[in-house]
Amino acid sequence: MFNKHSIFKYSIFSILLFFSQVSFAQNSLQKKILDQINNYRHGYALNRLVWDETIAKASSHHAKWLSISHVRSHEETFDVKGIRTLETLQDRFDYYHCEGFNENITWIPNIAYIGLNNLTTEEIETELAKNAVDTWINSPGHRTNMLVKTNNTIIGAIGIGVAMYPDSTAYAIVMNVGFPTTLKK
Numbered sequence: 001m002f003n004k005h006s007i008f009k010y011s012i013f014s015i016l017l018f019f020s021q022v023s024f025a026q027n028s029l030q031k032k033i034l035d036q037i038n039n040y041r042h043g044y045a046l047n048r049l050v051w052d053e054t055i056a057k058a059s060s061h062h063a064k065w066l067s068i069s070h071v072r073s074h075e076e077t078f079d080v081k082g083i084r085t086l087e088t089l090q091d092r093f094d095y096y097h098c099e100g101f102n103e104n105i106t107w108i109p110n111i112a113y114i115g116l117n118n119l120t121t122e123e124i125e126t127e128l129a130k131n132a133v134d135t136w137i138n139s140p141g142h143r144t145n146m147l148v149k150t151n152n153t154i155i156g157a158i159g160i161g162v163a164m165y166p167d168s169t170a171y172a173i174v175m176n177v178g179f180p181t182t183l184k185k
Contacts (some may be wrong), residue, residue: 106135156177
């Protein structure tokens with residue numbers, strides 16, 4: 001028979017089971033970065049980039065490697081504890097079975113950590129997203145990657161990875177643009 005303690009345990013188990021089966025989903029900060037990029041693209045009359053979970057996994061892999069290694073590189077040049085080293089962008093795309101063609105990386109200070117505690121989580125994420133995209137806009141090569149042209153036949157896909165540094169002082173952010181994973185099937 002169920003009592004209030006067994007119902008509580010069953011409820012917690014059900015919640016954990018549900019979340020363990022949820023696929024990688026876009027988080028709030030990733031969505032804000034995507035929205036900033038698409039708003040910027042709109043100013044150039046370019047199609048919106050669509051979210052691709054598989055490309056996001058490849059991006060998240062590299063963001064995690066960057067945050068732990070503290071190395072600013074498009075290549076994973078050495079092993080980091082707990083992360084499979086996928087040396088090049090193409091290695092990451094191959095490993096995650098997706099097709100991409102460019103990458104932007106950046107490091108953004110965690111503004112909550114540096115004393116702006118009076119901001120809400122929403123405000124902090126909006127500011128982080130704006131800082132990341134502004135950094136890319138101000139760099140000609142990164143700006144070109146965000147303004148990649150797509151046509152009516154092939155929709156551009158995007159994945160964004162975000163990883164906080166272990167000491168919570170900054171975020172490593174990776175943006176990859178490619179083709180939707182569904183086109184490969």
